Amino acid sequence: MNARKLAAGALAAGAILAASAAPAQAANACCWQVDWGRTGGTGVAYRNAPAISAKTGAYGLPAGATVGLWCWSYGDRVGPNGNSLWWHIDAFDGRGDFWVADHYLTTPAPNGRPTLTGNCPGADETPN
Numbered sequence: 001m002n003a004r005k006l007a008a009g010a011l012a013a014g015a016i017l018a019a020s021a022a023p024a025q026a027a028n029a030c031c032w033q034v035d036w037g038r039t040g041g042t043g044v045a046y047r048n049a050p051a052i053s054a055k056t057g058a059y060g061l062p063a064g065a066t067v068g069l070w071c072w073s074y075g076d077r078v079g080p081n082g083n084s085l086w087w088h089i090d091a092f093d094g095r096g097d098f099w100v101a102d103h104y105l106t107t108p109a110p111n112g113r114p115t116l117t118g119n120c121p122g123a124d125e126t127p128n
Contacts, residue, residue, distance in 0.1 A: 031067070032066070032067055032068075032106050032107050033064055033066055033105070033106045034061050034062065034063050034067065034104060035063070038103060038104050042062075042063065043061050043065065044060040044100050044101075044104050045058075046059065046060040047060070047098055047099040047100070049075070049099060050074070050086030050099045050124075051075050060091075061093075061095070061100075067087075067089040067091060067105065068090040069087045069088075069107070069117050070087075071087075071118055071120035071121075071123065072085060072086065072088070072116075072118075072119055073086055073119060074086065074112075074124045074125065075101075075124065076101075076128070078102075078104070079103035081103075081112075082112075083101065083112040084112055084128040085101070085102035085112040085113070085114055085127075086100065087099070087100055087101075087102060087105060087107070088120050089105075102114075112127060
């Protein structure tokens with residue numbers, strides 16, 4: 001077998017392996033910020049579900065932090081307009097992933113309607 005065929009086979013095998021190792025979640029929609037004004041400059045808490053009561057006690061992210069969006073679900077209403085859209089986010093800083101209410105992010109989700117990424121597996125798809 002010549003070197004070209006061997007290299008092409010290795011490249012194809014690597015591509016198949018990389019594709020099969022990809023997470024089952026939706027593609028990460030990068031990059032949005034934790035809104036300074038809507039958090040009063042304090043940032044957001046780490047939550048393990050799309051609910052106000054799901055705060056774990058761990059600090060989430062400061063105002064201005066950049067996040068990526070994995071997927072969405074509807075959960076508890078937040079803010080003066082009662083936005084019930086929540087995002088499962090990637091913090092990009094080693095803290096892992098957690099839930100943040102759309103109200104606190106700079107996402108373009110008019111009236112709590114998701115326009116980025118897909119819904120999370122098992123997500124509540126009906127606004128509360």
